[in-house]
Amino acid sequence: MLRDRVLFDCQACGACCCNTAKNIALDHRGYIEVLPSDVMFMRRPDLMCALTVIDDVGVHQMRLEGPEQRCTSLKGELGENVTCSIYRWRPEGCRQVTAGDEECLKARKSMRARHDNVPEEPDEDSL
């Protein structure tokens, strides 16, 4: 679909790799869980050690950084040019967001409230 190709270029976005404005307001820093069933958990203890923290209830979470609380594995400039540095090993939760789906739209909206690099999605008719 043209709309998807034009608007939802994940390598020029990164919104879903950052904690949400709502979570930040509530001081919830657990955004991306890494579960025992995740390939990184099973096969990359080095990455688990370097990139995750353990929350209050013992769950591994991707470490978040900076004012946007972006995942530590997200490299590049938000809204311009980003990449996941552990794409092959990324947690299952990351694999479930699809460009243009409900979670994607929510993440983009949340990020737009804090960052002016994520553009509004225009109406289908305007493309």
Ligand code: SF4
């Ligand atoms: S919020 Fe949507 S467009 Fe942006 S990186 Fe995530 S899936 Fe891709």
Ligand code: SF4
């Ligand atoms: S692990 Fe990769 S895909 Fe998942 S939130 Fe971090 S940067 Fe994004």
